Amino acid sequence: MLCTRLTNARVLTMDPDHPVAHDLGIWRGRIVGLDAAVTSLPAREVVDLQGATVLPGFIDSHVHLAWAGLKATTPSIAPCERVEDVLAVVAEAVSHKAPGAWVDIAGYDQRALGRHLTATELDRVGQGRKIFLMHDSGHACVVNSAVLDLLPAEVPHEDGFLAESAMTAVRRLRLPYSQEELADAIERAGRVCLTEGITAAAEAGIGGGLLGHSPVELGAYQLLRDQGRLPLRVQLMAAGDTLRPLAAHRDDGIPRALDLGLRTGFGDDWLSLGALKIYTDGGMMARTAALTAPYEGMSTTGQFQDDPERIAELIVDGHLAGWQLAVHAIGDRAADLALDALERAQERRPRPDARHRVEHAGLIRPDQLPRFARLGVSAVVQPHFLRSFGDDYANVMGEVRAPWMYRGRGFLDHGVTLVGSSDRPVTDGSPLRAIQFMVERASTSGRLIGPDEGITVDEALHAYTAAGAYACHWDDSAGSLAPGNRADLVVLGDDPRRVDTSRIGDI
Numbered sequence: 001m002l003c004t005r006l007t008n009a010r011v012l013t014m015d016p017d018h019p020v021a022h023d024l025g026i027w028r029g030r031i032v033g034l035d036a037a038v039t040s041l042p043a044r045e046v047v048d049l050q051g052a053t054v055l056p057g058f059i060d061s062h063v064h065l066a067w068a069g070l071k072a073t074t075p076s077i078a079p080c081e082r083v084e085d086v087l088a089v090v091a092e093a094v095s096h097k098a099p100g101a102w103v104d105i106a107g108y109d110q111r112a113l114g115r116h117l118t119a120t121e122l123d124r125v126g127q128g129r130k131i132f133l134m135h136d137s138g139h140a141c142v143v144n145s146a147v148l149d150l151l152p153a154e155v156p157h158e159d160g161f162l163a164e165s166a167m168t169a170v171r172r173l174r175l176p177y178s179q180e181e182l183a184d185a186i187e188r189a190g191r192v193c194l195t196e197g198i199t200a201a202a203e204a205g206i207g208g209g210l211l212g213h214s215p216v217e218l219g220a221y222q223l224l225r226d227q228g229r230l231p232l233r234v235q236l237m238a239a240g241d242t243l244r245p246l247a248a249h250r251d252d253g254i255p256r257a258l259d260l261g262l263r264t265g266f267g268d269d270w271l272s273l274g275a276l277k278i279y280t281d282g283g284m285m286a287r288t289a290a291l292t293a294p295y296e297g298m299s300t301t302g303q304f305q306d307d308p309e310r311i312a313e314l315i316v317d318g319h320l321a322g323w324q325l326a327v328h329a330i331g332d333r334a335a336d337l338a339l340d341a342l343e344r345a346q347e348r349r350p351r352p353d354a355r356h357r358v359e360h361a362g363l364i365r366p367d368q369l370p371r372f373a374r375l376g377v378s379a380v381v382q383p384h385f386l387r388s389f390g391d392d393y394a395n396v397m398g399e400v401r402a403p404w405m406y407r408g409r410g411f412l413d414h415g416v417t418l419v420g421s422s423d424r425p426v427t428d429g430s431p432l433r434a435i436q437f438m439v440e441r442a443s444t445s446g447r448l449i450g451p452d453e454g455i456t457v458d459e460a461l462h463a464y465t466a467a468g469a470y471a472c473h474w475d476d477s478a479g480s481l482a483p484g485n486r487a488d489l490v491v492l493g494d495d496p497r498r499v500d501t502s503r504i505g506d507i
Helices: 065-072 083-094 119-126 165-174 179-195 218-226 308-320 332-348 366-375 383-404 409-413 431-440 457-463 466-471 501-506
Strands: 002-007 010-012 024-027 030-034 043-048 053-056 058-063 102-108 130-135 140-143 161-163 198-206 233-239 271-279 325-329 357-360 378-381 418-420 489-492
Touching: 058 179, 058 418, 058 466, 065 179, 065 198, 083 102, 083 119, 083 130, 119 130, 119 140, 130 165, 140 165, 161 165, 179 198, 179 218, 198 218, 198 271, 218 233, 218 271, 271 308, 308 325, 308 332, 325 332, 332 357, 332 366, 366 409, 378 466, 383 431, 418 431, 418 457, 418 466, 431 457, 431 501, 457 466
Parallel strands: 002 043, 010 053, 058 198, 102 130, 198 233, 233 271, 271 325, 325 357, 357 378, 378 418
Antiparallel strands: 002 024, 024 030, 053 489, 130 140, 140 161
16 A cells, blocks of 8 residues: 555656656655556555646755854844944844854845955944854855954954955854754754755755864754754765875775765765865855956956865865765866866776766856866756846856856756756755746846856756756665655646746746
8 A cells, every 4th residue: 555646746757767647656755656557556645736746856966054044043234235234233233242252144245335344344343242244155254353363363364354264264263063053053944945845955065164063063963863853855065174184904095084984975865975075266256266367357366275286185085085076166267176186086096986076167168068078077056146146247257258157058068967056045045946047047137147058947957856866876766756766756836847937936
């Protein structure tokens, strides 16, 4: 007897062997069969979906659940456009904290003000508290003098503005968060994901790097799972700097590893270790993504997170230790570094099914596309970046480079696996709105950005289901509604393939 049978549905299975079905049978959380294979079987529960559309649960392959959950309960200065309004929000937050306490503020984006806020300005309302304004990109912050006084003299800043590794130095002053605090934040963000049809996600960097919250951060996720509170399936990316030299046998060829040799694949259906997250550069919003030519109207070409050779060595060492690699590379100069290092790693120890990934792939030149394909590297993109910030990004990239941003068609035409994700909470996390952008290539203002990079609705749905499963090594159990797979699914009021493209995001 089936546990559940869904009937009178339009099931888009994402399985080429049986692409559309009307009935779907479930037993103990797994799909038993489709249509005639299950229609006559008895079931404890029969659900008549009255023609609704069913898809595999969406997979967000790059998200920051802990950060998203914490940000949701943090005072925010968005959308303030005047320094006075920002300081008023900060002053209010300060008034609720004891002297000497940390005061976290979210929603900081210098573009709203036309310049960066300064430590001098924050000092006017600080009253002895340590003020930390997190940039919305996650790649920078602004702090007051009470924080600057705690930093080593060699940490660079511009009157309280710190980017990339300098921001990491600030975060280390106040870490770690408690596991209970993180567990609550993860659950909060995960439940928002469920409302958007997301049933599985890859947490992009824990335990270190720019966005780690505790050296024992994995324990917060394990706590949620053990208490039955983990809302969705989560794959955890360990930050690259959590690797350390270990005295492994020389025949293992492992120069650096996580304690006990843990690596990609350890865990279960609900919680597992995914890729090793390695940063190469910064972000476009903070103007720190590493480019081969300067930002339009500026002299800067962005920056790397560390010495390029040290970054490359970490990539090679992670590969040798058996990890899948998720290499953050937004600018084209950073992509060159990532691809060079991944190629070197594969030459040292060929691993054809490593499924290494480049996270973001924000600006990819035409000549770089064949290298992605030749190396078998997936491109994990965030369509919402151009939907939300596309006008600004197109301006700072210029007319020639703007069509190269967050590509769709270019990757697919070269045989590169295109994977959809959000980078939540940097911007909107809705897969359906992202799918609409991938087809239309229109920002919220209506500006078309690289329209030739538009893809079909089917291809966009694939990026958030089957391709996401492939990128997370889940393709034997998720990403399609095929017999034997997990019965993780989303029910929609309309079929994204049949409505006008402009309506997809509102389904």
